[in-house]
Amino acid sequence: MFVSNIFDMQSRFLFPTYFKFIGWIFVIPGTIIGYLCLYENFSIESLQTALVKRDPFMPVIAGNLTDELSLASVVIGLLFIAFAKLKQEDELTAKLRLDALHWSVLINYILLFSGELLFRLLEEFGYYEVKMSFNIGGWHSDFCLYNMFTPLLIFIGRFYYLIYFRKEAFIVSHIKYLSYYPYRKIAKIFTLSFFALFIIKATFNISFIENIGDWLVNSPLIPIPLLMWVFSKTANEDELTEQYRLESMQLAVYVNYILLLLANFTFYGFNFLSVMWINTISTLVFFLIRFNYVFNKGYWQIRRDVNEGILS
């Protein structure tokens, strides 16, 4: 029989309430050390390692882990602050969490697009050179760096505004999705053909396709169909899909930051920058895979139940 384990909308995958406090313990020193490390050339002696940083352009650099650790500390702290349970979680706070998650993802992309557009325009007219290596201190790398925190910062700002701005009641806002037709349809076609092209290019190395592929890969417009897919209605948008959206987005943000933290300690320089580019779509890709998986699983379950005569 079709039994859903979801009785009402609820926030899952959250940390215990006291993690909010632990979060601050991570964020404050992390921010201070990170700032000193970036702008004052500060590093902690004991974090000097014999590790060799692998970089295609600069093969051997002695590693100091101060910058990596401070970045990790800020990211982990912000994750704890953002996703620690409230004292009283209920279906409405879950709804507000979803609203804030959507905001953070969407606004982060708007910032990313407008920032990248600005840099490309400046480069086009010869005012600025975007270096393709992770050149610490440049405006562009600073921009990329701050962009790693913006989803969490926007989430925290938006969620706490909805929860705490009015003392007596929550602020309820309704997320506006694009309509199913034509947006979701178009988004699916564009996204899937892009990935098909990408796989063909990676497997067969055909020059014509490769050229189109390169153009697509180097285009900052890739996330647009992905965003359209994420932010458009399913054929029947209801409370159940809302629950799926909440869980999937929450997990997508976690996966995104886990990837980032892993990359932080395993890739350096140029590679780290490319990992950050993968990171710009990983949230959306993971969301879509997870959401469509649970959505379709429910659908096929109902179909099976109908066929077996349990539901009619």
Next chain:
Amino acid sequence: MKNTLKIERAIKNITQADLADLIGVSRQTINTIESNKYVPSTVLALKISKVFGKTVNEIFELDADDW
């Protein structure tokens, strides 16, 4: 959707915080429902009606603009 939550609370003489504790939600959630800004789930509506010993229909009512 309209509701008579405020009246029911007055009759039973319990605060928003009391009701919130009884059904395991936050006080602000009760306030937001009372001010007709949030439509509770079926589970929550049933829990609320149980507290007041009434049916859901006696507390919650469809509005003209719900259609």
